[in-house]
Structures are given as C-alpha cells and as structure tokens.
Amino acid sequence: MSNLRLINETEITSAVNGVSITDVFSSDFDIYKVTFNDLSNDTTSANIVLRFINSSGSIVTASNYNWAFMDMGGSITFGEYRATNSASLGNTDAWVVSTAVDPYSSSAVMYVYNPFSSSSYSFANLQSSGMIAGPQSRTRKAIGVLKQTASMTGFHIYQSTSSINITTGTIRTYGLRVDS
Numbered sequence: 001m002s003n004l005r006l007i008n009e010t011e012i013t014s015a016v017n018g019v020s021i022t023d024v025f026s027s028d029f030d031i032y033k034v035t036f037n038d039l040s041n042d043t044t045s046a047n048i049v050l051r052f053i054n055s056s057g058s059i060v061t062a063s064n065y066n067w068a069f070m071d072m073g074g075s076i077t078f079g080e081y082r083a084t085n086s087a088s089l090g091n092t093d094a095w096v097v098s099t100a101v102d103p104y105s106s107s108a109v110m111y112v113y114n115p116f117s118s119s120s121y122s123f124a125n126l127q128s129s130g131m132i133a134g135p136q137s138r139t140r141k142a143i144g145v146l147k148q149t150a151s152m153t154g155f156h157i158y159q160s161t162s163s164i165n166i167t168t169g170t171i172r173t174y175g176l177r178v179d180s
Contacts, residue, residue: 004033004174015042015165018158021173022053025115025153029175032115034155036096036108036128039169041159048166049090052115052122052146053154060146063087069126069142089124089144091160096128096140105168106130108140111176115152122146 008024025032039048052060067089068082083091090096096108108128115122126142146152159166 003177005029005177006172007032007175008171008173010171012039012166012169012171015167017162017165018156019166019171020053020059020154020156021171022057022154024155024173025112025151027116029177030114030117031176031178032112033174033176034110034112035170035172035174036106036110036157037170037172038105038107039096039130040105040167042165042167047090047160048096048157049088049160050096050124050144051088051156051158052152053156055151055153057153059156060148060150060152061087062148064147065089065144066147067142067144069140071138071140073138088160089142089146096126096157112155117149118151119149121149122152 008021010019010021012019054060063085065086065088066084067086068080071079071081096106106128107130108126110124110126113123114120122145124144127140129137129139157166
C-alpha cells in the first residue's frame with residue numbers, strides 16, 4: 001500500500017495569472033507532497049511564487065514569509081537568494097522555475113510540513129527544474145516558512161508580474177502517511 005494519498009489534482013488549460021488550491025490541508029496528515037508538472041507561461045521572463053491560504057479561505061499576504069533558494073544550471077552562474085519578512089515564498093525571484101521555451105516546460109516537487117497545525121509554523125522545501133530563454137537549463141532548491149501559528153488549508157501560486165500568465169500545468173497534492 002502506498003504512503004501517498006492523492007487529495008487534489010488541478011489542471012491549468014488556459015492562461016491565468018494565479019491558481020488557488022483549496023481545502024487540501026487537514027488534520028489527516030502532517031506532511032504533504034505537491035507536484036507541479038509541465039508548467040509553462042506566456043513569456044520568457046516569469047516568476048511563479050507561492051502563498052498559503054488560511055482556514056478562512058483568505059490568501060495570506062502578510063509579510064511573514066522567510067525563504068531561501070539556490071539557482072543551479074549548466075549554463076548559468078550558481079546563485080543564492082533569500083528574503084525575510086516577505087509577502088510570499090519568492091517575490092521578484094521565482095519560488096518555482098517557470099518556462100516559455102517551446103517545447104519545454106518545468107516541473108517541481110514540494111513538501112509542506114504542518115500546514116494545518118495552529119500551534120506551529122508552516123514549512124516547505126522544493127526542488128524545481130526547467131528551461132529558460134536561451135534555451136538554458138535551470139534547477140532550483142528552495143526552503144521557506146510562513147511565520148504564523150495559524151491553520152492553513154491550501155496554497156496559491158501566481159506570476160509575480162500581473163501581465164504574465166501561467167498557460168499550462170498540472171498540480172497534484174498528496175497526503176503523506178507516516179507509519180509508526
């Protein structure tokens with residue numbers, strides 16, 4: 001029997017600036033696996049960032065996010081980026097690598113820890129990979145935290161520039177069962 005239970009699958013089939021994945025975090029699991037497959041956008045310069053959604057259904061926009069990531073790739077210089085008291089995981093720097101280099105797309109795997117707990121912070125780590133203009137490969141390893149002790153029930157991904165859209169992709173959220 002698998003330790004993963006599919007909770008939600010959301011497919012992006014038309015251009016949108018952002019997508020909310022709601023009601024996926026609950027008391028059933030403490031750890032979640034989120035996969036982002038075949039993400040693409042309508043420009044070569046795009047930054048997909050993430051915010052949590054609280055139990056009231058509101059996107060958390062307060063400056064309580066801390067994050068850091070390392071950019072890696074065969075044709076780019078390695079770079080380290082970080083922010084404290086940010087309004088999202090990533091800002092003008094992407095949390096998830098996004099691409100518009102046809103026919104390529106990007107993918108990512110993210111783990112979220114204790115999002116539903118109202119007595120602990122919500123943590124996440126992520127690895128993503130894709131092609132950017134050039135084409136150049138880019139890989140990212142990221143960590144982040146929402147410094148709020150409140151229950152989170154979902155998340156929202158969006159392009160940090162309002163004129164850019166996510167055009168394709170599939171987002172799957174799984175609960176991870178830990179056997180004791």
